[in-house]
Amino acid sequence: MRRVLLVLGTRPDIIKLGPVYQALARQPDVAVETFWTGQHIELADGLLELFDISITHKATGVLEHARLTGKASAMLSRFSELLGKTRYDYIVVQGDTLTAMAGAIAGFLERVPVAHIEAGLRTHDLYSPWPEEFARRVVTVAAARHFAPTEAARTNLLKESVAPETIVVTGNTVVDALLYTLKRIGGGYRPHDPAIGKLPTDKKLVLVTGHRRENFGPPLARVLTALKVLSEDGDKLIVFPVHLNPNVRSAVAEHLGSSPNIHLLEPLRYPDFVYLMSKAWTVITDSGGIQEEAPTFGMPIVITREVTERPEVVEAGFGKLVGSDTRLIVETVRSLTAGREPVRIEGPNPFGDGRAAEIIAAEMFGFATPSTVISLPSHAAAKLTGREPVEERQPEAAEATLDRGSLGVGS
Numbered sequence: 001m002r003r004v005l006l007v008l009g010t011r012p013d014i015i016k017l018g019p020v021y022q023a024l025a026r027q028p029d030v031a032v033e034t035f036w037t038g039q040h041i042e043l044a045d046g047l048l049e050l051f052d053i054s055i056t057h058k059a060t061g062v063l064e065h066a067r068l069t070g071k072a073s074a075m076l077s078r079f080s081e082l083l084g085k086t087r088y089d090y091i092v093v094q095g096d097t098l099t100a101m102a103g104a105i106a107g108f109l110e111r112v113p114v115a116h117i118e119a120g121l122r123t124h125d126l127y128s129p130w131p132e133e134f135a136r137r138v139v140t141v142a143a144a145r146h147f148a149p150t151e152a153a154r155t156n157l158l159k160e161s162v163a164p165e166t167i168v169v170t171g172n173t174v175v176d177a178l179l180y181t182l183k184r185i186g187g188g189y190r191p192h193d194p195a196i197g198k199l200p201t202d203k204k205l206v207l208v209t210g211h212r213r214e215n216f217g218p219p220l221a222r223v224l225t226a227l228k229v230l231s232e233d234g235d236k237l238i239v240f241p242v243h244l245n246p247n248v249r250s251a252v253a254e255h256l257g258s259s260p261n262i263h264l265l266e267p268l269r270y271p272d273f274v275y276l277m278s279k280a281w282t283v284i285t286d287s288g289g290i291q292e293e294a295p296t297f298g299m300p301i302v303i304t305r306e307v308t309e310r311p312e313v314v315e316a317g318f319g320k321l322v323g324s325d326t327r328l329i330v331e332t333v334r335s336l337t338a339g340r341e342p343v344r345i346e347g348p349n350p351f352g353d354g355r356a357a358e359i360i361a362a363e364m365f366g367f368a369t370p371s372t373v374i375s376l377p378s379h380a381a382a383k384l385t386g387r388e389p390v391e392e393r394q395p396e397a398a399e400a401t402l403d404r405g406s407l408g409v410g411s
Contacts, residue, residue, distance in 0.1 A: 002030045002089045002365060005082075005112075008053075009037030009062075009075075009099025011044055012174075012289050015270060016094050018051030019176035019357035020117060027361065035082065037075050037099045038062050046192070046269040050181070057082055068131065072102050079106035090115045090145075090364060094173075096129075096136035108142035115364060117173060119146035120153030121288075121309040128307055129212050147360050149292075149351055150312050170359045171352020174292045179354040181274050191272045195265055203237035203261065204337045206230065207280040209287050210304065211243040219324035220248070223304050224255035226329035227284070231261040236337055239276060241265040281342040282333060291319055292351040298344035302332050312350040 004024055006017050024032045033056040048055065059078040065071045075098070083106060091107035093100035094117040107114040116139050126133050140146065146162060148154040149172035157167050191197060199205075210223060231238050242252050242264050256262055268276070274293075277283065283294055284302040291313045294301045301319040313319035322328045336343050 003087070004030060004032050004090045004092060004364075005057075005088045006032060006034045006092045007037070007094075007099055007103035008034055008055075009039035009059075010097050011047065011270075013094050013097060013099060014044055014047040014051065014053065015177045015289065016117065016173045017092070018047070018053060019173050019180060020092065020094075020360055021051060021053050023357040023361035024364075027365070030365065033057065033086075033088075035059070035079070035103070037078075037102070039071070039097065039099055046271075050184070050270060051177075068098060072098055075099065075102035076106055079103065079110075083107075083110040083112065088112050092117060093139060093143075094118055096121065096132035096139070098131070098135060101135040101138050104139040104142035113144040114139070114142050115145040115147065115360075116140065116143040117147050117360065118149055118153075119143065119167070120148040120150075120155075120157040122153075122156045123307045123309045125307060128214055129305075129309075130214055133309070145364065147356075147363070149356070152312055168359070168363050170363075171354075171356035172292050173352075173356045173360070174289050175296060175349055175352040176354045176357045177270075178274060178293050178296055181271055182278075185271050185275060189271070189275050191275055192269050193265065193272050195263070196268075196272060196276065199239065199263060200237055204235055204281045204342075205237050205239060205276070205279050206333060206337070207276055207283040207285075208238060208240040209243070209283070209285045209290060210240075211245055211248055212286040212305065213247075215286055215304065215324060216247045216251075219304075220251050221255055222324040222326045223284070223329065224251060226326045226333075227262065228256060228259070229326070229330050230333055231259045233334070234261070236261060236281075236333075238262045239265065239280075241268045241273065243267065282336045284329065284333065292349075294318065295345070295347075295349040295351065298346065300336050300343055300345060302329060302336075304329065310351075316345075316347060316350045318345050318350075 006021055008014055008017055021032060024030050034053060035057045036055045037059045059075050062071050062074045065074060091103055091112050092115045093103040104114045119140060121136060123133055146157055146167045147170045148157060148167055151169055154167050154169050158164060208227060210220060227238050230236055238261060242249055244267060278297060282300050282302055283290055284304060286304045288310060291301055291310045295318045303319050303321050304324060305321060306323045308321060314321060320332055322332055
């Protein structure tokens with residue numbers, strides 16, 4: 001029996017590792033355990049249940065620390081306890097979170113092979129995004145296997161002298177997660193959040209997210225000013241699920257007063273967010289995951305960052321970098337909402353077709369070529385019809401698993 005430890009701590013971790021968890025759990029001779037650091041507690045609502053993930057081990061006291069060093073120290077201490085008692089064939093980490101970095105460091109120091117999902121992303125600017133660019137470079141140094149989502153990511157790793165035989169191009173597992181969720185919600189979906197059902201349907205939906213640290217302060221203020229201007233056009237509905245980070249919430253409260261065309265929502269469960277994304281004309285975001293997801297809908301993306309570690313989204317014509325330039329944001333969104341129908345970009349999603357998790361599972365232990373693949377054609381979300389409505393269940397199992405005693409948002 002091979003033993004694998006999947007490391008989770010944030011909402012993106014669960015979404016992107018959910019398909020990997022499922023792919024590994026389907027193998028008869030692999031025992032999959034999970035380590036939850038609790039960086040995002042409230043933001044994880046419903047996700048563990050969506051992917052049928054059970055939490056095996058937890059780090060405690062992470063949210064008690066205000067600084068990143070304290071959080072990392074708490075995680076490493078718990079990793080030390082666990083790895084001192086149990087040996088694993090792999091520790092699997094995802095992306096560029098503090099959780100991923102701590103898991104990779106612990107695995108390297110304890111001589112447990114580290115498998116890095118979403119390896120090779122780079123902006124080549126150590127401070128943008130901060131601290132994610134640093135975290136993913138650290139994970140690369142510690143990792144034994146590198147599962148790169150694209151050829152460009154593989155090229156980045158090769159330039160850093162990573163051994164070619166340790167790199168596999170898989171696509172991004174977030175596409176797997178998105179297609180899996182679309183299958184789950186189908187047509188006639190009833191969102192869990194009742195606020196979604198009350199949104200006006202006679203305007204052009206512009207979906208917004210924002211949470212990057214490098215945008216805190218004046219950059220975020222300029223983005224919010226652009227949203228205010230766009231809301232005054234009268235033909236658009238600005239829908240903004242507001243991140244729990246106090247830097248984001250305080251800025252939103254200060255700059256976005258009451259407006260009939262701006263709807264501020266609490267963070268959404270993933271199926272609800274996917275549902276809104278399928279209805280949107282465009283999305284304004286600094287999120288990396290949304291840059292990977294939106295192309296499946298053929299949706300143009302307005303990226304409020306100066307540089308992206310996902311250049312494929314721009315090169316394929318799906319994304320435009322606008323930074324925090326108020327005028328450019330307004331002009332870009334107006335151009336995308338000027339017609340009577342949403343603008344849609346033709347072509348496949350450059351981040352994959354829904355086979356990434358099966359490829360990763362096959363490569364880790366030499367399993368047979370994937371046979372069960374979740375796949376839908378590009379823009380499939382707009383074409384899903386005729387399925388019975390699915391109402392998302394209450395996440396009782398997930399809430400019981402997570403430590404609900406200490407609320408707040410980790411970094």
